[in-house]
Amino acid sequence: MSTAPQKGTVYLVGAGPGDPDLLTLRAARLLATADLVLYDDLVSPEVLALCGPHTERASVGKRCGRARITQDGIHALLIDAAHRGLSVVRLKSGDPLIFGRAAEELEALRTAGIPVEIVPGISAVFAAGAAVQVPLTDRNTASKLILVAGHPASHKTPPSSRNPADPEAESLLWTGPLPADATLAIYMPGRSAAAIAEELRRSGAPEDLPCIAISQVATPRQHIAAARLANFAGIELGLTPVLILAGYAMGALLPEN
Ligand SMILES: C[S@@+](CC[C@H](N)C(=O)[O-])C[C@H]1O[C@@H](n2cnc3c(N)ncnc32)[C@H](O)[C@@H]1O
Known part of the structure; x- marks a missing residue:
């Protein structure tokens, strides 16, 4: 080798x-x-x-x-x-x-x-887990780790032309209900926390779902912001590249804990 x-x-x-x-x-x-x-x-x-x-x-x-x-x-x-x-x-x-x-x-x-x-190399999701010091899987809260691309280029309909009220509209992140016992790692989430929050809602995520945005992980410029989905639209994503982790395993990072 x-x-x-x-x-x-x-x-x-x-x-x-x-x-x-x-x-x-x-x-x-x-x-x-x-x-x-x-x-x-x-x-x-x-x-x-x-x-x-x-x-x-x-x-x-x-x-x-x-x-x-x-x-x-x-x-x-x-x-x-x-x-x-x-x-x-x-x-x-x-x-x-x-x-x-x-x-x-x-x-x-x-x-x-x-x-x-x-x-092989260390993917952003693994560096992010290490940075926030929270396991990506947890036997109480997360038996699945799902990697998804949030980039509009990988989807047929750009977010700006989709109608969030239309239940038939294509979901960016996930089709069907999001498993409650999953950690979702969203690569290429775009620049809008509000748009990602809306996509999570459209995928059936509950308002209390913990969401973390980790910018420039494993560099001196690393920036971490955490909120429940209800408040995620208002957070500062930080400079690109950004990875988002969503799931109850991330609950330990929320300010109220
Ligand atoms: C084209 S994908 C490449 C992913 C890469 N092959 C990997 O395994 O991490 C680029 C996306 O990876 C994520 N990413 C890569 N490096 C990152 C970093 N240092 N901090 C945060 N996210 C990162 C971001 O979501 C970014 O938009």
């Missing part, structure tokens, strides 16, 4: 949430020795600083949905670099297989016959 990076191979590597101490040893070794690192916007400068002196690096981020490079463009860069015999790290924040467009990249690389290794 811990061999030097192979020429002509692409390594799909998880960069974790930001703190370089939360990288795997495998990820750190690959960053230090690969020929080329192609990284996303959310990868922290502290992690990129671990790239070796002979490692070329390039951003392939698509900040705020405004594409500087298309997904097909990323595939072309990866395939071209591997065909040129380079060892390539494709560095993604958190874990590369969680909300990271990995399916498309893996398919393109496999179709091109390029060997791939996947190096």
